[in-house]
Amino acid sequence: MKTLQNYAAILRKRRDDLELSQQDMRLKIGMSQQQYQRIEAGADTRLSTLLRVLDGLDMELVLIPKESVRQVEQQLTQLDQARSADGEKSRGLSPWQLVKDLEDD
Known part of the structure; x- marks a missing residue:
């Protein structure tokens, strides 16, 4: 299983690939920049918040056995x-x- 840091790095890389700043993401998904920064830093977050972030990054959460x-x-x-x-x-x-x-x- 990956760590929160691994997932945070994936989110950060995807945002960079889309050429979005953290400020852009804040505006796109409607959360404070500080809250978004914590997610990219690997902080534990609620599933509903993660889903908002994924949607803003045009990503999908997939669960696989x-x-x-x-x-x-x-x-x-x-x-x-x-x-x-x-x-x-x-x-x-x-x-x-x-x-x-x-x-x-």
Whole structure:
């Protein structure tokens, strides 16, 4: 299982990839900049707050049974490879690659 710091890094990287400042996020999701800063710092947060942040970052929370994680990882890897083969470019790392890079740290 990832730590709160891992998830915070994913959120921060996604915001950077979307070229949004913390101020932009504050305005986009309607919370104080201080509260948003705490989330990116890895503070524990309510699920409803996390869902607001994810929506502001055009992300989705997906829950996967542990026994299915390897299969989902393989599917996401294949999808990333197919996109690369088609010459599809994305701004920054794909969310999947970001998660894999954080796991390697």
